[in-house]
Amino acid sequence: AQSVSQHNHHVILSEAASLELGCNYSYGGTVNLFWYVQYPGQHLQLLLKYFSGDPLVKGIKGFEAEFIKSKFSFNLRKPSVQWSDTAEYFCAVISMNRDDKIIFGKGTRLHILP
Amino acid sequence: DVKVTQSSRYLVKRTGEKVFLECVQDMDHENMFWYRQDPGLGLRLIYFSYDVKMKEKGDIPEGYSVSREKKERFSLILESASTNQTSMYLCASSFQEAQYFGPGTRLLVL
Numbered sequence: 001a002q003s004v005s006q007h008n009h010h011v012i013l014s015e016a017a018s019l020e021l022g023c024n025y026s027y028g029g030t031v032n033l034f035w036y037v038q039y040p041g042q043h044l045q046l047l048l049k050y051f052s053g054d055p056l057v058k059g060i061k062g063f064e065a066e067f068i069k070s071k072f073s074f075n076l077r078k079p080s081v082q083w084s085d086t087a088e089y090f091c092a093v094i095s096m097n098r099d100d101k102i103i104f105g106k107g108t109r110l111h112i113l114p
Numbered sequence: 115d116v117k118v119t120q121s122s123r124y125l126v127k128r129t130g131e132k133v134f135l136e137c138v139q140d141m142d143h144e145n146m147f148w149y150r151q152d153p154g155l156g157l158r159l160i161y162f163s164y165d166v167k168m169k170e171k172g173d174i175p176e177g178y179s180v181s182r183e184k185k186e187r188f189s190l191i192l193e194s195a196s197t198n199q200t201s202m203y204l205c206a207s208s209f210q211e212a213q214y215f216g217p218g219t220r221l222l223v224l
Contacts (some may be wrong), residue, residue: 009154032211034211034212036213036215043212043215043217043218044157044204044206044215044218045215046212046213046214049211049212051211079189084133090156090157092213094182094211101159101162101172102159102211102213104149104156104157106154106155106156106158107156
């Protein structure tokens with residue numbers, strides 16, 4: 001069965017620090033990959049997605065993620081975080097098999113200190 | 115912009131009550147989903163639907179049922195609410211695999 005693993009449950013950084021949140025998945029076939037973000041009191045929203053092509057994808061608010069197929073990873077990065085990036089981040093994977101459902105990681109709660 | 119709305123932001127019910135959570139999307143998406151979100155457990159899929167009158171069980175369907183009579187509306191039903199169903203419930207619709215979420219309903223079962 002597919003699974004998604006987010007390495008860190010809680011990350012605390014100071015403003016201007018660089019961010020990398022890890023995400024690994026267990027499915028061996030072709031996958032679509034996503035990062036979602038939930039700001040305090042707001043909806044879950046799509047941050048970025050990878051379907052095919054350039055493995056380095058850019059999303060909103062300066063975030064990017066790199067798909068490394070050999071490592072089954074899709075880590076989220078931002079070179080310099082801001083206090084407004086405080087949120088919970090979810091990695092998600094869906095295989096290209098029509099019968100498979102999207103699988104979410106358990107989330108990483110990011111807290112940025114001003 | 116895709117809009118997914120949920121009927122209530124907060125709901126308090128008593129054990130044994132029948133609970134209806136309504137979700138409406140305005141983008142003519144075929145796929146709709148119900149999740150519950152609990153701290154440390156992430157999102158867990160309860161039920162989903164790929165078309166009107168069609169439903170599929172997710173990972174944790176026990177104690178829940180759903181109804182999809184119209185394309186834009188997907189209802190989650192708790193037949194007899196229990197305290198372990200206290201949670202945040204999220205509805206989503208999807209297009210080209212990307213999911214669009216509603217604001218969530220925080221349900222407290224006493």
